[in-house]
Amino acid sequence: MTVEEYNDREGRSKKLLLWFAMISFVMVFAGLTSAYVVSKSRADWKNFEMPTAFIISTLVIMISSITFYMAKKAIQNNNRSLTTTYLLSTLVLGLAFVYFQLDGFRQLIDLGFYATGPTSTVTTSFMYVVVVTHLLHLLGGLISILVIIYNHFKQKYNSSQTLGIELGAMFWHFLDFLWLYLFLFLYFFK
Numbered sequence: 001m002t003v004e005e006y007n008d009r010e011g012r013s014k015k016l017l018l019w020f021a022m023i024s025f026v027m028v029f030a031g032l033t034s035a036y037v038v039s040k041s042r043a044d045w046k047n048f049e050m051p052t053a054f055i056i057s058t059l060v061i062m063i064s065s066i067t068f069y070m071a072k073k074a075i076q077n078n079n080r081s082l083t084t085t086y087l088l089s090t091l092v093l094g095l096a097f098v099y100f101q102l103d104g105f106r107q108l109i110d111l112g113f114y115a116t117g118p119t120s121t122v123t124t125s126f127m128y129v130v131v132v133t134h135l136l137h138l139l140g141g142l143i144s145i146l147v148i149i150y151n152h153f154k155q156k157y158n159s160s161q162t163l164g165i166e167l168g169a170m171f172w173h174f175l176d177f178l179w180l181y182l183f184l185f186l187y188f189f190k
Helices: 003-039 052-076 080-110 122-153 163-188
Strands: none
Touching (some): 003 122, 052 122, 052 163, 080 122, 080 163, 122 163
């Protein structure tokens, strides 16, 4: 077996493992949204307007997927400086997403929707669980971006070696799609 064949086989194995992980995440969120649908029939269910910060965070994470895609394209063209710019932009946008998510929680609290305590409702508890669970997955995405940036500065990637960036981009795009699904679900399913 040649080095190229070994690297190709290793890359396919890592991508397959990532697919299995992403499918398991989908199952978690399918369970959460199913429980949300079932619980909506409860007498204590309360509708609320989606906080503006969640709308902004949705736009931010969509833009971050574009910058990650551009980083992958830039490294495939061996443009290291442009790759650096796009990777750092993706990291900043990811952190901005977290900021706006936390601001969305603040907006919910300002409206009187608490996750726990005597004034909490099943509606807001679900909202908090869904968003916090996504944020935990996003933390994994941010860590992977940091590792990719570190490896990029160590000159581990070039036009013939892009596996780390490809895996990170797959996961990041998945997180983007997942949040878009959750946002649309929570926005329209009231």
